[in-house]
Amino acid sequence: MKLRCELLLACGLFLALVLIFWSEALPEDRTLFLRDLSAEIIPVRSFWVRSGGFALWNPYSFFGMPYSANPQNQAFYPFNLFYYFFGAERGLVFYIIFHHFLFVFTLYWALREMGFQREGSFLGAIGFSFGGFFCSLSMLVAVLSTLIWFPLIIIFLIRAGKSHWLKPGLGIGLLIALQVFAGEMEIAGISWLLSLFAILFLPEDIRGHLSVRRIFLALGLGIFFGAILSAFQWLITLEFIPLSNRASGFGLVDALLWSIEPFQLKSFVIPNYILPASRLSLSTSAFWGLGFFSEYSYFLSLYSGIIVLLLALFSMGGVRSWKIWFWVLLAGFALAMSMGNTLPVYKFFYFHIPFFNLFRFPSKFLFLFYFALMMLAVYGWQRIQHKPRRIFGFGVLIIGIGLLLYLIFSRLNLEDSSLGAELIAHKFFLRSSLRVLAFFCLGLGLIFLLGSNMRFWLSAGLGVLCFLDLFFAHRYLNPVIKRDFYRGNSYVQEFNNQKRSLVYPPRIASLSAPSEELSFQWLTDPIELYSRLRDGLENYWSTYFGIADLRAYSLFCLSEVSELGKLLAEDSLSPGVRRLALARSGVEYIYYRDYGFVNLSLSYPRALILYQAKIVKDREQIFRIFSDANFPGLRSVLIEAEDKVAGDKNFAPMSDFARVISYENEKVVIDAEARADGWLLLLDSYYPGWRAFVDGKEVRIYRANGFFRAVKIPAGRHRVIFNYFPESFTRGLLISGIGFFLWLFLFGISFKMGKGRK
Secondary structure: OHHHHHHHHHHHHHHHHHHHHHHHHHHOHHHHOOOOHHHHHHHHHHHHHHHHOOOOEEOEEEEOOEOOOOOHOOOHHHHHHHHHHHHHHHHHHHHHHHHHHHHHHHHHHHHHHHHOOOOHHHHHHHHOOOOHHHHHHHHHHHHHHHHOOOOHHHHHHHHHOOOHHHHHHHHHHHHHHHHHHHHOOHOOOOOOHHHHHHHHHHOOHOOOOEEEEEEEEHHHHHHHHHHHOOOOHHHHHHHHHEOOOOOOOOOHHHHOOOOOEEEEEHHHHOOOOOOOOHHOOOOOHEEEEEHHHOOOOOOOOOOOOOOOOOHHOOOOOOOOOOOHHHHHHHHHHHHHHOOOOOOOHHHHHHHHHOOOHHHHHHHHHHHHHHHHHHHHHHHHHHOOOOOOOOHHHHHHHHHHHHHHHHHHHHHHHOOOOOHHHHHHHHHHHHHHHHHHHHHHHHHHHHHHHHHHHHHHHHHHHHHHHHHHHHHHHOOOOOOEEEEHHOOHHHHHHHHHHHOOOOOOOOOOOOOOOHHOOOOOOOOOOOHHHHHHHOOOOOOOOHHHOOOOOOOOOOOOEEEHHHHHHHHHHHHOOOHHHHHHHHHHOOOOEEEEEEOOOEEEEOOOEEEEOOEEEEEOOOOHHHHHHOOOOOOOOOOOOEEEOOOOOOOOOOOOOOOOOOOOEEOOOEEEEEEEEEEEOOOEEEEEOEEEEEEEOOOOOOOOOOEEEEEEEEEEEEOOEEEEEEEEEHHHHHHHHHHHHHHHHHHHHHHHHHHHHHHHHH
């Protein structure tokens, strides 16, 4: 069968499998909600859609926050078009299905290009793409979007090694640019390394025909063009990092979050027993959490599939080549790295490798582990060479069928009041273990029943078993919910109806509930948990509803977020002074999910004119003065500057309100009428990249009151415009534009070279 026809058939088959796997999410009224999906992804993507598909600044986060500078927002990732055309809720479903299909298909293609048999490539692609690691990525969208381009990088590297390296290198450049836009550079870096490993440790009959020099030239060219084409992303990110909470990297405690613990290792072999969250009754919904008997890891499932493990064991039989040993050692190294809290390997790298402190979450090294395991499984398939042993195979097959029939006809009645939580958890573990044992027996029985004489039927049978094993383990891993879940509670709906006509979004400070109410527990109803997060406006929920909230920010945010948190947490501050500090920051309402929105008296308007400025060079001192109850915030502004920009006045009149005419993401227009020379204070975040114009003339923006923007204005009436279009972004666009034309030029040359060779 020619490769092109084979790939077309594989494309149709994999598309069918992916649609079967995601069948519960296909109805029009369904969407997803677990973990970051409802807490961050859908709210942030809905903001991006409301912004017309382009946003550099997010005014709903904190006092305003760079949007596109945070790479995990994927502001320039082209496949965000799914959100744009279908809306954030439904677009997410299509986004995940598309990426899942693209990965399983290109992984199969990559394995075929690597010289593996059709059947082994099929089993490897099924095992990796429906295993716990990859299925967990459907809740970690940035990781998913970065990782799925990795098989295509392998394909282009092999093509470069076989012939001319220019065209594949240019293709790799596009893929690396997509990885940069996808937002997970740690995963991107691992994928480049893993691509080289996959090429350098190919089977001898393929490896001998490849030029290592051309492979490295193609990868180098790809990294170069990937950096050039994505310059407008990483330049604004590099500008953001020194001003963020990641300026000095991650501390060891933060870096070691989401390590694999020893007791979780059993989940590599025995999957969590996951119930369909949306189908459970009120009396049984909390039992959903009991199925996670290894607690909740960064990747919600660690199960690799018993058929994959079985085939990997076959790779260890007979004469073991050094390639097999390489993948075994790589799997062991990756597992040791992922156990950062328990084993010293990750800590050694953290303290001795430069810039390694920018890498967080040891669990991400499981990418290496599961790929190495897949490679062992593919090699294992090629080592099945024995003749059929039908009596033994048939006997083992019967045991597997018997176990499956037992599981089908002995259903667990969760409504039985005599069953306690511990007993139910034990039964879940037992049923999961029996299911794995059943598929193990079925797989082993097929291998011995058919042997190597009937490889097509053996591969078809193992493929079906591999898919069914992983389907039953993971089909409810990312549960579905009806779209009306994304409606706000009555407080939010009423508030939005009242404030719909305002020029700028109202600013609130939402109060967080106790942490135990907002995290997974042993007994957890996920729908109830995420309903609490929604109703409490946790994470980015306020952004989804178009409300500006001080607590709406991600783990990658401005350093001022922690500075404000410390300021408000000072023991010396009374509750009244804390409320005063919030009012001085333009906060209009306090929100708590059980009481709704409470008006904050004496809240400052978003823009006001002050006639006295106090120059303070130390920001800590500014925070102390700003939070002092005696600070005359309606008469004076604190300016952080080295040079003398204004003198203190013995007496200053009360401030005047300035009228906000227009308030967009990257542009704020204000009408200000000053009685004398003074300062226009805008209670939005100070950040480089903002430019101010008074009556069309550009003026300097000063950091005011520690967090905000201020400009000097003369007496009289003025039109003041704040624009956000940072120079770093402009430079990036210029570099990327030139790079794109260079890419097109070289692609044309490579195309002509290809035609000439033909």
